[in-house]
Amino acid sequence: MKVALETNQLIALAMKQIEPHVVAAYPITPSTEVVQEFSQYVANGDVRTEFVPVESEHSAMSACLAASLSGARVMTATASQGLAFMWEMLHIAAASRAPIVTIVANRALSAPINIHGDHADSMGARDTGWLQLWAETAQEAYDNTIQAIKIAEDPRVRFPMLVNYDGFTTSHAVETVEILEDDQVRNFIGSIPKPQYSLLDTEHPTSFGVLALQDYYMEFRKAQAEAYKNVKDVVLEVADAYAKLTGRKYGILEDYKLDDADVVLVAMNSAAGTAKDTVDALRKEGKKVGVLKIRLFRPFPVEEIREALKNAKAVAVMDRAYTFGGPAGPLFEEVATAMVNQNQKPLLGDFVTGLGGRDITTDEIKQIFDTGYKALEKGAFEPLVNWVGVRE
Amino acid sequence: MVNENDAEASFVPMSSAPDKWLRKEHLPHIWCPGCGIGTILRQVIEQFTKLGWKNDDVVFVTGIGCTGRASGYVNAQTLHTIHGRALPTATGIKMARPDMHVVAMLGDGDGVGIGGNHFIHAAKRNIGVTAIVVNNRIYGMTGGQVSPTTPQGSKSTTTPYGNVEPSMDVCKLALGAGATFVARVHTANPVYVGQIIGRALQHDGFAVVEVLSQCPTYFGRFNGMPDPVQMLQWFKENTFMAKSPEDEKEGKIPIGVFKDDKTTPELSKSYRNLWEA
Ligand SMILES: Cc1ncc(C[n+]2csc(CCOP(=O)(O)OP(=O)(O)O)c2C)c(N)n1
Ligand code: SF4
Numbered sequence: 001m002k003v004a005l006e007t008n009q010l011i012a013l014a015m016k017q018i019e020p021h022v023v024a025a026y027p028i029t030p031s032t033e034v035v036q037e038f039s040q041y042v043a044n045g046d047v048r049t050e051f052v053p054v055e056s057e058h059s060a061m062s063a064c065l066a067a068s069l070s071g072a073r074v075m076t077a078t079a080s081q082g083l084a085f086m087w088e089m090l091h092i093a094a095a096s097r098a099p100i101v102t103i104v105a106n107r108a109l110s111a112p113i114n115i116h117g118d119h120a121d122s123m124g125a126r127d128t129g130w131l132q133l134w135a136e137t138a139q140e141a142y143d144n145t146i147q148a149i150k151i152a153e154d155p156r157v158r159f160p161m162l163v164n165y166d167g168f169t170t171s172h173a174v175e176t177v178e179i180l181e182d183d184q185v186r187n188f189i190g191s192i193p194k195p196q197y198s199l200l201d202t203e204h205p206t207s208f209g210v211l212a213l214q215d216y217y218m219e220f221r222k223a224q225a226e227a228y229k230n231v232k233d234v235v236l237e238v239a240d241a242y243a244k245l246t247g248r249k250y251g252i253l254e255d256y257k258l259d260d261a262d263v264v265l266v267a268m269n270s271a272a273g274t275a276k277d278t279v280d281a282l283r284k285e286g287k288k289v290g291v292l293k294i295r296l297f298r299p300f301p302v303e304e305i306r307e308a309l310k311n312a313k314a315v316a317v318m319d320r321a322y323t324f325g326g327p328a329g330p331l332f333e334e335v336a337t338a339m340v341n342q343n344q345k346p347l348l349g350d351f352v353t354g355l356g357g358r359d360i361t362t363d364e365i366k367q368i369f370d371t372g373y374k375a376l377e378k379g380a381f382e383p384l385v386n387w388v389g390v391r392e
Numbered sequence: 393m394v395n396e397n398d399a400e401a402s403f404v405p406m407s408s409a410p411d412k413w414l415r416k417e418h419l420p421h422i423w424c425p426g427c428g429i430g431t432i433l434r435q436v437i438e439q440f441t442k443l444g445w446k447n448d449d450v451v452f453v454t455g456i457g458c459t460g461r462a463s464g465y466v467n468a469q470t471l472h473t474i475h476g477r478a479l480p481t482a483t484g485i486k487m488a489r490p491d492m493h494v495v496a497m498l499g500d501g502d503g504v505g506i507g508g509n510h511f512i513h514a515a516k517r518n519i520g521v522t523a524i525v526v527n528n529r530i531y532g533m534t535g536g537q538v539s540p541t542t543p544q545g546s547k548s549t550t551t552p553y554g555n556v557e558p559s560m561d562v563c564k565l566a567l568g569a570g571a572t573f574v575a576r577v578h579t580a581n582p583v584y585v586g587q588i589i590g591r592a593l594q595h596d597g598f599a600v601v602e603v604l605s606q607c608p609t610y611f612g613r614f615n616g617m618p619d620p621v622q623m624l625q626w627f628k629e630n631t632f633m634a635k636s637p638e639d640e641k642e643g644k645i646p647i648g649v650f651k652d653d654k655t656t657p658e659l660s661k662s663y664r665n666l667w668e669a
């Protein structure tokens with residue numbers, strides 16, 4: 001079935017189809033409508049979800065954590081300062097293996113105050129242990145939301161997951177998308193697998209949040225780090241099953257005209273679409289360019305990135321956030337780490353664009369590809385980090 | 393010019409306060425027509441003028457929300473902090489510079505929801521900050537969701553059939569936590585709003601003025617009062633002058649000064665006395 005909805009409304013509809021047991025949330029632009037619309041489904045009796053309009057994001061994530069550890073299917077939505085305010089609980093949710101799915105309409109962080117698209121919020125969560133899916137379009141955001149439930153709750157995974165899409169550019173845009181029937185969604189996700197340990201299993205009382213000092217803390221951490229190794233397989237399995245149901249096939253990355261590309265741009269979320277259009281235009285001029293779009297950012301797909309970039313000569317990474325005082329933007333640092341020990345590797349450059357909702361235009365992307373070609377002539381990206389579309 | 397025959401117009405006399413205390417280059421403001429926040433801000437700057445305060449001696453702090461935008465318009469030392477954190481910031485300022493007049497303007501969600509813990513502790517410490525809580529009983533800025541002060545049964549975007557939770561009483565909370573000046577007023581009587589804010593600004597300790605304010609756009613529209621005049625009428629008809637927020641009269645909301653304790657020492661002063669001792 002086709003519908004034309006604002007992405008936030010569409011995601012609220014996906015949540016209605018998923019019918020989580022518990023949603024605890026606090027409003028924040030540009031994700032507010034997700035939970036607001038969902039709360040109306042609750043009020044109308046369309047779903048039997050326990051909806052808790054808590055007094056802050058810290059409380060939202062705390063309520064989600066307890067519900068999830070009790071074995072419930074749990075979702076919430078937030079952005080920007082809201083995700084930042086959840087930070088303390090994000091780590092605990094991941095380490096406690098609570099498969100909460102959180103929708104994030106990515107937005108800039110303060111100061112200065114800004115409500116528009118930017119990846120600083122979820123990039124700030126990259127060390128928390130949450131899995132992360134990113135979406136170029138409303139359709140992908142919808143499909144990712146449904147798949148995220150199945151990935152996060154899989155007994156081989158049991159980690160919480162962020163489902164990202166750009167604030168305003170995507171969250172407030174109307175797109176015609178293909179949706180599933182409610183029972184197709186429910187059959188696809190099935191009921192949540194019973195956790196091995198549950199807060200509500202009174203026959204087998206369990207403690208969460210225990211103390212582990214010099215004696216065992218490191219073992220806990222190593223065990224957690226190991227557990228991410230299963231995730232990619234499950235992401236692909238779920239994508240296969242979803243493709244059978246919908247005909248829409250997702251991977252960990254998406255290659256766009258990479259096979260013979262000399263200069264490759266790495267992008268996430270909506271800018272990937274603009275980048276693909278630019279590639280089409282440049283290909284008509286005979287330029288061998290391509291785009292690598294990252295769908296699964298956590299766990300970071302090191303092997304897949306190496307494989308995808310193996311023929312590239314110059315790689316321009318587009319960062320819509322910055323690591324202040326660090327060597328480059330966060331996505332660049334990750335891509336560079338993936339490539340560091342490869343014998344044959346492309347030249348790598350970082351391009352900071354679109355902060356605080358500044359438009360990322362095809363002209364700017366052309367400029368980035370140009371810089372890639374110049375780097376090929378010079379033998380290096382100089383400087384390593386380039387701020388694009390910024391007034392000096 | 394004020395028309396002498398027009399009682400409503402002369403209600404708030406013309407003054408020089410806006411010239412001195414507003415950043416006119418930042419106008420027009422973002423508030424909806426008929427919103428109560430402008431009425432309250434006007435009374436605040438009238439009192440600044442009346443007290444003869446200098447622009448540089450006032451620190452005006454807000455969190456985030458429709459109310460939070462006020463710091464963008466006030467010509468003083470202003471700080472637009474994050475959602476819920478105006479009071480700890482104001483506390484820091486007062487401790488560092490007890491000579492400054494520190495004024496915080498908070499939304500209901502900002503002040504007693506996400507920032508509720510700070511509200512309790514500012515009151516408990518009796519820090520010399522004036523907290524003006526603009527209680528429109530809803531999250532205005534994000535589009536009308538339920539707030540901690542939304543009355544039980546009232547509608548919002550997240551409670552379309554009425555709020556099931558009991559609501560929070562800002563004045564009772566302030567009293568219980570130890571604030572030394574506590575009052576409730578409403579925007580249907582702006583002159584009284586000004587008088588009480590004037591007293592609160594001069595109070596040496598944590599002073600709370602809860603101002604019931606109209607948000608016609610969300611609270612009003614959802615609850616059968618889309619016209620701001622209806623909301624002002626509602627305030628007039630559903631409040632009564634009282635001595636305590638515990639006073640009862642036909643289910644109406646008590647209004648007035650509920651506490652004015654001039655004996656409890658203010659925190660930044662106690663702290664400095666300790667240094668000097
Ligand atoms: C940590 C955080 N969470 C959520 C928000 C989004 N937000 C901005 S203002 C607001 C509520 C405003 O309500 P209130 O404090 O009552 O002020 P009003 O707009 O009604 O004056 C919210 C939820 C935010 N800015 N920061
Ligand atoms: S939304 Fe409500 S509180 Fe905000 S400016 Fe409009 S009327 Fe005022």
Ligand SMILES: [Mg+2]
Nearest residue numbers: 499500530532
């Ligand atoms: Mg409010």
